[in-house]
Amino acid sequence: MSSWRRRHCFPLGWNWHTRRFMFHCFVLLVLFFFMFVLFHNNRWLPRQIMDKGIIQVDNTNSFQSKESETISKMLQKLVVFSLKNNRSYHKKVLRQRVTTAEITSNRVSQNTLHYGYIINEPDKCQKSTPFLILLIAVEPQQLSAREAIRQTWGKEDLFHGILIVKLFLLGRDSKGTDRTDQAIVDESNQYHDIIQQDYLDTYNNLTIKTLMGMHWIATFCPNVSYIMKTDSDMFVNTEHLIYRLLKPDAAPQTNYFTGYFMKGYAPNRNKNSKWYMPPELYPGDLYPPFCSGTGYVFSGDLAEKIYKVSLSIPRLHLEDVYIGVCLEKLGIKPVPPPKESYFNIWRVYYSDCVYNQIVTSHQFQPSELLKYWNQLQQNRHVCSKTPK
Known part of the structure; x- marks a missing residue:
């Protein structure tokens, strides 16, 4: 009985059949070990989570024999099978990757700004220096908004003897196709009023978009008198802006910055808010004074100053707050406009007399912009105090 047990627990003799049997047992044990580890915890595998869930095999120390190649292929199939059956873990890892990417984008090295x-x-x-440049933040797909602005307050020949230049600021459309990209190129070739850089056009990249405009002016148009940065859903009374606020007959100001003045605002620490500001990005209790990004005006000399100082300031995703931080470091204080009603961050109820005396109103659809702009032009002399 004892010899029967020994024979089945450990084969007697070390002949060819015995060695073959031991080799097969060893291979089966190794395969079962790998299967156990892969099905229960596969995090130890190097570079296992890729964009499409496929393993990248390092061939530096690849086996030369056919048997080794066969085993390698078997293991790769087991890994892929395990990955497909471990979806919950992958989703968790991908969520962590997205969160990390968002944080990293907000802390990007300032040397990669441009x-x-x-x-x-x-x-x-090149031919002449403009009095006013309009920097308009717009998304790539908002063609109708750009068309409406071109026909209304963005017209560059509105006022005789006063040169206005408008520029639509665009990033790269993350959902765009070759066809939509070509449509933007065709639009640019027709109107020559688009500048676009190679970054994703998202809300959190509005700071990059604004600094793009600052950098463009500092590089290609440093002698402009005034600049207005605004958004694509704004109504801008350019006549009131030029004649009542900027006054082209007077000498251009320097270190001048105005708009809807915001002072004493605290960072929003609600993680569910669109305007959430993480304490690690901005630990202070109050923001410095700034002007709402819906529309602010500044003297031409500030474009280069703001851009240069931004190279030494950690990036914030709230564009208007970030510009306020830059101004604070420069020792320049934004000032309220002559009348508080000039700049508005909400939709002002339309009337001819009211819109003749404001600079901005918010939340306009392209069709509304065309309607009310044409109405204002027809009736602007009824209540207007602006000189002809």
Whole structure:
């Protein structure tokens, strides 16, 4: 009995059949070990989570024999099978990757601030220096908004003897196709009023978009008198802006910055808010004074100053707050406009007399912009106090 047990627990003799049997047992044990580890915890595998859930095999120390190649293929199939059956873990890892990417983008090295131009208009100020440049933040797909602005307050020949230049600021559309990208190129070739750089056009990248405009002015149009940064859903009374606020007959101001003045605002610490500001990005209890990003005006000399100082200031995703931080470091204080009613961050109820006396109103659809702009032009002399 004892010899029967020994024979089945450990084969007697070390002949060819015995060695073959031991080799097969060893291979089976190794395979079962790998299967156990992969099905229960596969985090130890190097570079296992890729964009499409596929393993990248390092061939530096690849086996030369056919048997080794066969085993390698078997293991790779087991890994892929395990990955497909471990979806919950992958989703968790991908969520962690997205969160990390968002945090990293907000802490990006300031040396990588400038992105390459996809579309540029470097000769826009070559013939003559404009009095006013309009920097308009717009999304790539908002063609109707750009068309409406071109026909209304963005017209560059509105006022005789006063040169206005408008520029639509665009990033790269993350959902765009070759066809939509070509449509933007065609639009640019027709109107020559688009500048676009190679970054994703998202809300959290509005700071990059604004600094793109600052960098463009500092590089290609440094002698402009005034600049207005605004958004694509704004109504801008450019006549009131020029004649009542900026006054082209007077000498251009320097270190001048105004708009909807905001002072004493605290960072929003609600993680569910669109305007959430993590304490690690901005630990202070109050923001410095700033002007709402819906529309602010500043003297031409500030474009280069703001851009240069931004190179030494950690990036914040709230564009208007960030510009306020830059101004604080420069020792320049934004000032309220002559009348508080000039700049508005909400939709002002339309009337001819009211819109003749304001600079901005918010939340306009392209069709509404066309309607009310044409109405204002027809009736602007009824209540207007602006000189002809």
